[in-house]
Amino acid sequence: MPALSVAIITHNEEANLARTLRSLPEGCEVVVVDSGSTDGTLTVASQYGARVIEQPWLGFAVQKNLALSECTGDWVLSLDADEELSPALRDEIVSLVQGQPLPGKPEAYFVPRKNFFLGRWIRFGGFYPDAKLRLFRKGVASFEPRPVHEVIRFDGASGKLQGALLHHAYPTLSGYLEHMNRYSTLGAEILQQKGKTSASAFDFIAHVFLAPAATFVWNYVFRSGFRDGREGLLLHLYHASYTSWKYAKAWEKAR
Template sequence: MVSVVILTKNEERDLARCLESLKWSNDVHVLDSGSVDQTIKIALDYNAKVSKHKFESFGQQRNFALEHIDFKNEWILFLDADEVVTKEFKEDLISSILEADDETVGFYCCWKMMLEDRWLKYCDNFPKWQFRVLKKGKAEFTDFGHGQKEGRVDGKLEYIKEPYLHYSFSKGWTQWIERHNKYSSQEAEARLDNCPPFRNIFNKHSSTRNPALKSWLIKVPGWPLLRFLHAYFFNLGFLEGSPGFIYCTNMAYHEFLISIKMRELKRKKRQVELKTI
């Protein structure tokens, strides 16, 4: 009933756990972007179909899958290798698809952020929603910042409320910090050059509201510190012990990197403008 696409690059640490949770699907695809470890072997060991394409962005990679992979099923679920489908998520996914009317062409999904085997419910502002399930030929993705959101949608989107698991820190903090240093550059450009209108902050759909909130809150003086205080104290992140403190601190640092990179981009643009005068 549901085909699955997993984006990979050097995911030997996480991929087996993800694939183990997908044995219920009769059509699992791994779209790899240049792995040099055991990722491909693991995928083949689990009888997943492997395709390859150079990574440009999350949105473009997912759209490449939609355009070039021959899916068996009408509905497609997109995952990353560090994500795991639970029994409850699978049941909610299938029941939601079976109950969907003809106008429904996709679903937003949410996740449980896991750190040191603890669900960071408060620190991570659960639930956060991402467009991850769609009907073949009825929708596609577009890039925003380092991630993606829904692009063209020929119908309406609903919600799958049962979460899957997200092990974002499974490769260790060194890898997480290196990755988010790159992500912060992409976020800085997106928030500066593609700032959504202020009215989107009040939109009922989080996929529209959250990009606007990110782009406008970063302009508030001292926002990285406020981000920490909001998550750790106001949202009760302190109840999640040391993992909660570590997560809130690093997310505040991530926002700090975005803010100083936006400042740098603004300075470069002003210098270019002055040279053209």
């Protein structure tokens, strides 16, 4: 049984997957659950020795939980295909999973994530350290069943690692806008299920205009997002727009 398993879901991730797999510790088990890639994703996965499971798309949380269930290691690391371990994080994980279990030692760990937008590390405006719970003992955690912004559910005491997880999420502006469009549609479905469809004129103005404007000012001005240059301006402008799109789409669906 391996000390560490790495769980990744993919769909047309040929451009990213090799970078992710190259950053992993030697000897770890890699489980890739693919939802019908039509590029070279499966070839890349096989070249790096990953065990590939082909599964039609079930939703983010369900797909990721399937990947977790296929892991056999004592510890599981959940990654996205556009993420990469820094050398410091890789060494830290190796040291942790190969160590002896101690009473009271955390069974799950948060890692700080560096988000890159148009090739620039976004350091300000609330985008760093962007801690994510990603490493945990097999069986103690899973993803909450939600259609978007899936998070890992863990009820015990957790720890924090120091090495950074590198997130190459948005190398192009068109890709980012496409991503936000898709996620705002999923977010609108959640709002509609909860009955939050901005039915009144006040709610509509508040959600579609005032809240996004306030979010932009808070993150770009008061949280120093302006220090990330033009990339920071674009990211905070369009990130704030996500809320507007989400509520506008929920209102449109409910009309």
